[in-house]
Amino acid sequence: MLTAVDRYLFRLIIVPLVGTLVIAAMLLLLEKMLNLFDFVVNEGGPVSVVWRMLGNLIPEYLSLGIPIGVTLGILLGFRRLALSSELDALNSVGVGYGRMLRVPYILAAIFALINFGIVGFLQPYSRYAYEGLRFELRSGALGASIKVGEFTRIAERTTLRVEQSFDQGSDLRGVFVRAAQADGRSLAVSAARGQFLITDDPDIIILRLKNGTLVHDAPGTATPRVLTFVQHDLPVNLPAMESFRSRGSENLERTIPELWAQMRDPGTPAEDRQTSSAAFHRRMVQWIVMFVLPLLAVALAVPPKRSTSAIGVFLSVVILVTYHKVSEYGERMGAIGRVDPMLAQWVPFVLFTAMCVWFYHVLAHKPGGQPIGAVDRLFKKLGGLFKGLKKPAAKIGLVPDEPDEPEAQAAR
Numbered sequence: 001m002l003t004a005v006d007r008y009l010f011r012l013i014i015v016p017l018v019g020t021l022v023i024a025a026m027l028l029l030l031e032k033m034l035n036l037f038d039f040v041v042n043e044g045g046p047v048s049v050v051w052r053m054l055g056n057l058i059p060e061y062l063s064l065g066i067p068i069g070v071t072l073g074i075l076l077g078f079r080r081l082a083l084s085s086e087l088d089a090l091n092s093v094g095v096g097y098g099r100m101l102r103v104p105y106i107l108a109a110i111f112a113l114i115n116f117g118i119v120g121f122l123q124p125y126s127r128y129a130y131e132g133l134r135f136e137l138r139s140g141a142l143g144a145s146i147k148v149g150e151f152t153r154i155a156e157r158t159t160l161r162v163e164q165s166f167d168q169g170s171d172l173r174g175v176f177v178r179a180a181q182a183d184g185r186s187l188a189v190s191a192a193r194g195q196f197l198i199t200d201d202p203d204i205i206i207l208r209l210k211n212g213t214l215v216h217d218a219p220g221t222a223t224p225r226v227l228t229f230v231q232h233d234l235p236v237n238l239p240a241m242e243s244f245r246s247r248g249s250e251n252l253e254r255t256i257p258e259l260w261a262q263m264r265d266p267g268t269p270a271e272d273r274q275t276s277s278a279a280f281h282r283r284m285v286q287w288i289v290m291f292v293l294p295l296l297a298v299a300l301a302v303p304p305k306r307s308t309s310a311i312g313v314f315l316s317v318v319i320l321v322t323y324h325k326v327s328e329y330g331e332r333m334g335a336i337g338r339v340d341p342m343l344a345q346w347v348p349f350v351l352f353t354a355m356c357v358w359f360y361h362v363l364a365h366k367p368g369g370q371p372i373g374a375v376d377r378l379f380k381k382l383g384g385l386f387k388g389l390k391k392p393a394a395k396i397g398l399v400p401d402e403p404d405e406p407e408a409q410a411a412r
Helices: 004-043 048-083 086-092 102-139 256-264 270-291 293-301 311-335 341-365 373-390 405-411
Strands: 152-155 158-166 171-180 186-198 204-217 225-237
Touching: 004 048, 004 102, 048 086, 048 102, 048 270, 048 293, 048 311, 102 256, 102 270, 102 293, 152 225, 171 204, 171 225, 186 225, 256 270, 270 293, 270 311, 270 341, 293 311, 293 341, 311 341
Parallel strands: none
Antiparallel strands: 152 158, 158 171, 171 186, 186 204, 204 225
16 A cells, blocks of 8 residues: 555656656657658658658657656656655655655556557557558558659559649649550640549549640551640549558567567578567567666666766666667677577676666665765766866966056066
8 A cells, every 4th residue: 555655756756757758759759750751742642641650650669768758757756855855854764765666666567567568569560550651652542642843653654744733732733644555556635724533433533634735646647636625534544552561571560479479480480580589589678677777767866965966867868778779789689690689688688687786776775875976976077177177267377467567667
């Protein structure tokens, strides 16, 4: 049962935890959003698809955002306790660090289960949906728009160019169309205006042209036929859309049970078993590491006495990002056979866990222990050095002071 102290700690932790989780996810998505806008615009697709693609990428970025959010939430909550001397008061009445870790570990366990569901099951399906949207953009299945001023192939042997487009493509101006057939006949049409119309056949659309000229050419005809028209309907046969591949061709699209089955299947090629093993062990580490983060957060949250330094916040982010990159590198090396896929993940995890346990042990069990005290003193010295460089030259002895006025007159 949670006591009043536990509820107080929960309130201190949950607000920065949720806030940093949202901010971290948004920052990770921001750079990808710009790239997606460029990709969608270049492919001529609707801008609304960008938000669908970003939505499918959220689970992938949450695999890093959740550990950062949990660590910073716990760290900022305990830092507030330390700066307000409430931490010393709790220790003085017998509430030690081990007792205060109850709430952080409850939150870590909840988010570990959430992270397991994301990296183990949700992320593979969202990644497959993301790749499906990319495929549909490239194939035109999402209704790619006609690019103004460029020749666009809208069907097999049919090319279209428009000078202007209004009302989201429903009113085309300055239209030129050229359609060729397999027997050598061709049709070239220029019209002042045009409009696409749907038909009962989903494989055929009608391009209605107004106020234009039609040139029809055929093999064996000395002079092409030229016609002027007020309105002409040109049927366009849409190309058959290639269906998207099935899910599971990449490790990113496989769930944890699917990875386990493939890495244990003797009928699977050795290379595929190796890549599946690398992906499986990394995903297992991604959610198990959540149970180590409270130790790291508490150890970095408490600044040295008579100090308000926020170096622990900076170090926590650096340590987490570094470990995430080492884990990614280990997965790549394990997938290509440079190292054993299991050792590539679990050896860095054991070292990371040992570091976090040592940090916590120094803080909680050594009198006056401070795991980041040396780093804090180093940054203070660097800060003092920079302050010294900002002083005027005369005050630090590099330029002699000007003589007083009476001494200058006596010298003369």
